Amino acid sequence: MRVGVLTGGGDCPGLNAVIRAAVRKGVQEYGYGFTGFRDGWRGLLEGRAVPLGIPEVRGILPRGGTVLGSSRTNPFTADDGVRRIKDNLAKAEIDALIAIGGEDTLGVAARLCDEFGIKCVGVPKTIDNDLSATDYTFGFDTAVNIATEAIDRLHTTAESHMRVLVVEVMGRHAGWIALHSGLAGGANVILIPEQRFDVDEVCAWIESRFRVRYAPIVVVAEGAMPREGGMVLKDGSHDAFGHVRLSGVGEWLAKEIENRTGNEARTTVLGHIQRGGTPSAFDRWLATRFGLHAVxxxxxxxxxxxxxxxxxxxxxxxxAEATARLKTVDPALYAEAGVFFG
Amino acid sequence: MRVGVLTGGGDCPGLNAVIRAAVRKGVQEYGYGFTGFRDGWRGLLEGRAVPLGIPEVRGILPRGGTVLGSSRTNPFTADDGVRRIKDNLAKAEIDALIAIGGEDTLGVAARLCDEFGIKCVGVPKTIDNDLSATDYTFGFDTAVNIATEAIDRLHTTAESHMRVLVVEVMGRHAGWIALHSGLAGGANVILIPEQRFDVDEVCAWIESRFRVRYAPIVVVAEGAMPREGGMVLKDGSHDAFGHVRLSGVGEWLAKEIENRTGNEARTTVLGHIQRGGTPSAFDRWLATRFGLHAVxxxxxxxxxxxxxxxxxxxxxxxxAEATARLKTVDPALYAEAGVFFG
Amino acid sequence: MRVGVLTGGGDCPGLNAVIRAAVRKGVQEYGYGFTGFRDGWRGLLEGRAVPLGIPEVRGILPRGGTVLGSSRTNPFTADDGVRRIKDNLAKAEIDALIAIGGEDTLGVAARLCDEFGIKCVGVPKTIDNDLSATDYTFGFDTAVNIATEAIDRLHTTAESHMRVLVVEVMGRHAGWIALHSGLAGGANVILIPEQRFDVDEVCAWIESRFRVRYAPIVVVAEGAMPREGGMVLKDGSHDAFGHVRLSGVGEWLAKEIENRTGNEARTTVLGHIQRGGTPSAFDRWLATRFGLHAVxxxxxxxxxxxxxxxxxxxxxxxxAEATARLKTVDPALYAEAGVFFG
Amino acid sequence: MRVGVLTGGGDCPGLNAVIRAAVRKGVQEYGYGFTGFRDGWRGLLEGRAVPLGIPEVRGILPRGGTVLGSSRTNPFTADDGVRRIKDNLAKAEIDALIAIGGEDTLGVAARLCDEFGIKCVGVPKTIDNDLSATDYTFGFDTAVNIATEAIDRLHTTAESHMRVLVVEVMGRHAGWIALHSGLAGGANVILIPEQRFDVDEVCAWIESRFRVRYAPIVVVAEGAMPREGGMVLKDGSHDAFGHVRLSGVGEWLAKEIENRTGNEARTTVLGHIQRGGTPSAFDRWLATRFGLHAVxxxxxxxxxxxxxxxxxxxxxxxxAEATARLKTVDPALYAEAGVFFG
Known part of the structure; x- marks a missing residue:
């Protein structure tokens, strides 16, 4: 039995832990051989296989990213994609495939399996935690820890200066990172893509916070949007709800707050540091167990x-069940956090 | 409505987050007043009440320990304990009590409620994660992160020198911290109190590890014990299973390994640093939600x-359901980790 | 003997460590009393004194910010400022003043001492490390550690995706944070305010990096500026060299790189998280010793x-010697880092 | 020109940063070739050379330990050591050698250079910071940060429980790590090898601390020793001063404190976690500059x-100047810290 492994989509702390655990268990308990494919489905399309034995996975557990590389290539949009995949699997003598990725990667795996008989097992991956059918995805806890630590640091300034501090975190379509890090960090306002925000209400919360002599901290998901228009649109791309996506909502909001309340506002944009570095213990545990159970x-x-x-x-x-719909923040859960606003 | 709050047992990151969340929601949404009692049940016995309003809970979310102090006092073993508690609750005009603690603290709360009509709500707390009825307790994730980071650091030495590195972590009766941090840290041996270990088997794993030219890392829970006797007993105390508890199993094991394999072995005893410092984001999230739901x-x-x-x-x-039995590591779960041993 | 203490300018990790050390030594070894003034010179102008004994400084060593608050108020621009200060010092029976702050705060202390006979001792403070006469200022090491950790995290993405990662760090007039964190983080390009950069040269470094199949990381000080114009100026303010300051150089540069090289570029703006949170061990050591020696x-x-x-x-x-000129990065030192560019 | 590089002695965060910087500058600016020797002088004795070009040093900057491995082998005690070294250098066509290590490794380099004409340049390395002629050695700042973070965590317990917390840190002959981390962590007692301690005085400090209702934290260097005998000696080894070295001074002291004061005491032994993991920004900066200047x-x-x-x-x-004498803590500097004792 020879098992192929690939990782697709954005990088995410814990990918290497999945790979390592699958290989360790497969080799030692079931006597399997393993082959990695470089850069997600692209490597399988192009037949770029790499050996994947116990020596190759040694020491990769704590490392972020993926030793196999990744891409967003979709074989169904490639010329003759399915046939090339079948040929390359046959050439590498692969009996089954473990596909580690998000909605797109898993969607491809589901079709390859259901429609074309390629034996696939999926491992869910998204830093945004927005996949149904699993309580958590690995990478999310790491991202929340990084964002929370950033918010913690902003409290120091918030206690010493009367400034509004806006921190923009990841989350285009789901506000999980914003909600968890905002709650854990003690933010005074948390804005998520699932609910359009009212800038005047945000300003009211900010002013109520200033009245107790502490500076407010606003956590805003990158995909959050104001109730009404007027935003400076930077790239014209669209989000999952058909809205025009706002690039730079953090900076936009800081300017609005300055204009409407007269208070100075500063922005931190965490960007890719949320998906980098070593995975948290929880993510390593989860990713390791995912790898063991996938094999x-x-x-x-x-x-x-x-x-x-x-x-x-x-x-x-x-x-298919996991990728059918986006797991977004439930309004009741978001409302639970409202007691800390303002 | 006035609600009393107390924290009992060992300190644990997240206690302050529970207190803060309960007070914020109780005051703002239900119009409650709050009173804290110092040092667990002892403060209630002695009538040491402190005001607990929104100003008192400001800024405590990220702080470890408990602003209310703690103790292991059991009012049922104190003279006239129940009557004194009732008197002090009446004097402070307390209508209901939120008791945050482990098995002992919650056991007292259950009896006070069931047998004496004192209106109690419990919030489970144990760094060891060994309480039934809850998937996780807060503090545990923080402890696992600290232990994992320590193991990560030991890998550096393990890669540069041919030494056995033994790290002793918390866990007298349950091996959750050892199992999670050992898996997350990539330990080569994990020893837990639930299963007596065989020193010769440990030595065999160590020697198999040396053969691939990496130095082995052994994670041992403080309550783990060898299959046979021969240990240097330091304090003669007994564990939950009626066995003599070994104080210093890490150091003892290191010496045994040196004697039996001839390899140098070094010990790290993490001790109380596992329960100190700021809670992880997960623990703050969990503790905050526990506080909100308790109120x-x-x-x-x-x-x-x-x-x-x-x-x-x-x-x-x-x-009562939560405190009826200790939640220990399931043998099947421990076996899952075995693929990484050696 | 009674000593007044105040902190001025931006907050900076280590301020509390200075205050604590001065008070501990002054009280215990010299029998002094201490009085704090709130919010820098403003509190002294307004007579807002707070008691500052050993109980008040307990536990503040690891806390960022300043328990005394801060402001940028200059008493020489206030009506009758010097007389009010003298009155308030007399009223509070202050014999000597310890002023902790940057160029502005220390400049005021120097004038008050030299021209008006107020007995001042200065403690230098700037996160930017740009004060002459001292090898390092506290807060700088903390900021460099935070920025370095962020760069470390970006390497994970850089190894998995072919993207340019731009991280904007503090430093309006001096590039110390950019230089130290860029070197420590293994950045491929470091841009500082002391030397105008050439966007084409930056793009050449980026493309040379891509040729070895790693994604480039660019660290840019917020005060860095391109050799020629064409920047989108956001606020029109001017820097110390008389140039128009660029707000948002990170984002501007990312766009330029995308336009010129065709590679996707992502920006992280660390902002105030660089000056928040607990001070590093080095900064606590330095700040503590500054406090002891000031007293x-x-x-x-x-x-x-x-x-x-x-x-x-x-x-x-x-x-006066310390505040006479800005300590900027020496061209030779910057050139030393050049071997890592590209 | 071909340059050999080796690392000797205990592992230390920053070794890889030195290697990388030397290779980068040597190759790019001077056109040198580089050859690494495995495991310190042993690899040179045995002719175990490895290629060391820019690809080999990519990505190693943030990694602790040494990619070249290390040993404590002294070629002057090996049969025909100098001749074998000369032969192996000739065989590998090495023109000059960069030796990175502590007292022993550098002492060998000095003799090889002075007495046998082998062209050596030294780079000082010791986590203990006890080498003369340099203000700091890399690795020290990392160790101090790790120990300080551990002490920070213990404060949480110290605030919640009335227990003495003893933390044993590295430092057999010099108390630099204990002094810096103890000061930075706000310890109440700091004990160093340079000054024998009086257990009764330690107990007096502890009791004075308890009187202000905080639990005391004692930082003790592993090489610290009591003024009088009575210690349980574990290994009978001797320290640099001719005294019998105490293994386990932390645990010994905790027991003494319990016996003499009646207070419960707990011990943390940090062990090798102090020398593992990624180097701090300061250590990377210092190690990188050492590498550049060595070449x-x-x-x-x-x-x-x-x-x-x-x-x-x-x-x-x-x-020779650097290795002539141990750099120990000056009594005046230690006395400076005394204001925080008790």
């Missing part, structure tokens, strides 16, 4: 399935 | 209940 | 002097 | 010299 699914012949976290258990669900 | 339970009159985590939801369970 | 200077009657670091020694220099 | 010394033909830090400058000194 078990291969061993059980449970193809078309994806590993997922439910409570403290790793379970299997149909890949 | 909701008070509002709903759901006394005798305890908040608990199930997946991503906060639920309520009878306090 | 020694008071004891020796060495007024008009400022404490400074020279090698591993704390020395005293005339305040 | 400059080779280029200038300045053999027998060692790079050193003086203030903010890198200078050259004769290797």
């Amino acid at each position: 078990d699914a291969v061993h059980d012949g449970d193809f078309g399935s994806m590993v997922a976290l439910r409570g403290t258990d790793i379970v299997r669900v149909p890949i | 909701d339970a008070v509002h709903d009159g759901d006394f005798g209940s305890m908040v608990a985590l199930r997946g991503t939801d906060i639920v309520r369970v009878p306090i | 020694d200077a008071v004891h020796d009657g060495d007024f008009g002097s400022m404490v400074a670091l020279r090698g591993t020694d704390i020395v005293r220099v005339p305040i | 400059d010394a080779v280029h200038d033909g300045d053999f027998g010299s060692m790079v050193a830090l003086r203030g903010t400058d890198i200078v050259r000194v004769p290797i």
Whole structure:
């Protein structure tokens, strides 16, 4: 039995932990061989295979990113993509494939499995935590820790100077990072893509905070948008809801706050530092267990399935179930945080 | 409505986050007043009440420990304890009590509620994660992160020198910290209190590791014990299983390894640094939600209940259910980690 | 003997460590009393004094910011400023003043001492490390550590995706933070205010980096400016060299790189997180020693002097000497880093 | 011109940064070739050479330990050591050698250079900071940061429970790590090898601390020793002063404190985590500059010299000068810290 492994989509702390765990268990317990494909589906299309044994996965557990590289290539939009994948799998003598990725990567795996009989097992990956069917995805806890630590640092300035501090975090379509880091960091305002915000209400919260002599900290997801228009649109791209996406909402909001309240406002844009560096212990634990259970699914012949976290258990669900809809922040959960606003 | 709050048992990152969240929500949404009692049940016995309003909880979210202090006092072993508690609650005009603590503190709360009609809501707390009825307790994730970071650092030495590195982590009766940090840190041996270890097997794993030219890292819970006797007993105390507890198993094991394998072994004893410092983002999130939901339970009159985590939801369970038995590491889960040994 | 203490200018990790050390030594060794003034010179102008004894400084060592608050108020531009200061010092029975701050705060202290006979001792403070007469100022090491950790995280993405990563760090007039964090973080381009940069040269370095299949990381000080014009000026303010200051050089440069090289570029703007949070061990050590030696200077009657670091020694220099000119990055030192560009 | 590089002695964060900087500058600016020797002098004795070009040093800057491996082998005690070294240098066509290490490694380099004409340049390395002729050695700042963070965490417990917390840090012959981390961490007692301590005085400080209702934190260097005997000696080894070295002074002291004061005491032994993991920004800066200047010394033909830090400058000194005596903590500097004891 030879198992192929690939990682697709944006990089995410924990990818290497999945790879390592799958290889360790597959080799030692089931006697499998492993082959990696470079840069997600692209490497499989192009037949770029790399050996993947225990020596190759030694020492990669704490390292962010992915030793296999990644891409956003979709084989269904490539010329003759499925045939080339089948040929390359046959040439590399691959019996089953573990695909680690987000909505796009897993969607491809589901189709390859369901429509073309390629034996795939999925491992969910998204730093944004917006995949259904799993309580958490690895990478998310790391991102939340990084954002929370940044907010912690801003409190120091908030206690010494009367300034509004705006921090823009990741999350184009789902506000999980903003909500978790905002709550954990003690932010005074948390804005998420799921609910359009009212700039006047934000300013009211800010002014109420100033009245107790502390400077307000505003956490805003990059995909959050004001209730009404008037934003400076920078790239004209569109988000999942069909709205024009705002690039730079943090800076835009800081200017609005300055204009409307007269208080100085400063912006921090965390950007890619949220998805870099060593994974948190939780993410390593989750990713490791995902890797172990993915290879078990291969061993059980449970193809078309994806590993997922439910409570403290790793379970299997149909890949399609996981990618059918975006997991967004429930309004009730967001409302729970409202007690800390202002 | 006036709500009393106390924290009992060992300190644990996240206690302050619970207190803050309960007070913020109780005051702002339900119009409650709050009173803190110093040093757990002792403060309630002695009538040492402190004001607990929004100003008192400002800025405490990221701080470890507990602003209310703690103790291990059990009012049922104190002279006339229940009557004194009732008197002090009446004097302070307390209508309901939120008790934050582990097995002992919650056990007292359950009895006071069930047998003496004192309106209690429990919030579970243990750094060891060994309370039933909740997926996780706050403080645990912080401890695991600290231990994992320590193991990460030891890998550096392990790559440069041929030495055995033993790290002793917390966990007298349950091996959760050892198992999670050992897996997350990529340890080569993980020893937990739930399963007696065989020193010769440990030495065999160590020697197999040396053969691939890496130095082995052994994570041992403070409550782990060898299959046979021969240990230097330091304090003669007994553990939950009726065994003589080994103080200093890390150092003892290091000496045994040196004697049996001839390799140099060094020990790190993390001790109390595992329970100190700022809580991780996960622990702040969990503790904050526990605080919010505990005050909701008070509002709903759901006394005798305890908040608990199930997946991503906060639920309520009878306090007694949570304290009935220790949540230890399942043998199957421990076996899952075995693929990384040696 | 009663000593007044104030902190002026931007907040900076280590301020509290200075205050604590001065008070501890002054009270215990010399029997002094201490009085704090709120919000820098403004509090002294307005007579807002606070008690400052050993209980008040307990636990503040690891806390960022300043328990005394800060402001940028200059008493020489206030009505009757000097007389009000003298009155308030007399009213509070202050014999000597320890002023902790940057160029502005220390400049005021020097004039008050030299021209008006107010007994001042200075403690230098600037996160930018741009004060002459001292090897380092506290806060700088903390800022460099934060920026370096951010760069470390970006390397993960740089290894997995072919993107240009631009990180904007503090430093309006001096490039110390950019230079140190860029070198420590292994940046491929470091741009500082002291030397105008050539965008084409930056693009050449970037393309040379891509040729070895790693994505480039560009560290740019907020005050860095291109050799020629064409920048989108956001606020029209001017820097110390008489140039128009560029707000948002990071984002501007990312766009230029995208336009000129065709590579995607992403920006991180660290902003105020660089000056927040707990001070590094080095900064606590330096700040503590500055506090101890400042109170020694008071004891020796060495007024008009400022404490400074020279090698591993704390020395005293005339305040005026320290504030006479900005300490900028020497071209030879910047050239030393050039071997890592590209 | 071909330059050999080796690293000797205990591992230390920053070794890789030195190697990388030397190679980058040597190759790019001077057109040198480089060869690494494995495991210090042992690899040179045995002729185990590895290629060391720019690809080999890519990505190693933030990694602790040394990619070249290390040992404590002394060629002067090996059979025919000098001749074998000369042969292996000739075989590998090495023109000059950069030796990175502590007292022993540098002592060998000095003799090889002075007595046998082998062209050596030294780079000082010791985590203990106890080498003369340089203000700081790399690795020290990292160790101090790790120890300080541990002490910070212990403060949480110290504020919540009335326990004595003893933390044992590195430092067999010099108390630099204990002094710096103890000061930076706000310890209440700091014990160093340079001054024998009086257990009764320690207990008096502890009791004075308890009187202000805070639990005391004691930082003790592993080489610190009580004024009088009575210690349980574990290994019978001797320290540099001819005294019997105490293994486990932390635990010994904790027991003494418990016996004499009746207070519970807990011990943390940091061990090797102090020398592991990624170097701090300061250490990377220092190590990088040491590497750059070492290759400059080779280029200038300045053999027998060692790079050193003086203030903010890198200078050259004769290797012999640096290794002639141990740099220990000056009594006046230790006395400065005394104001914080108790």
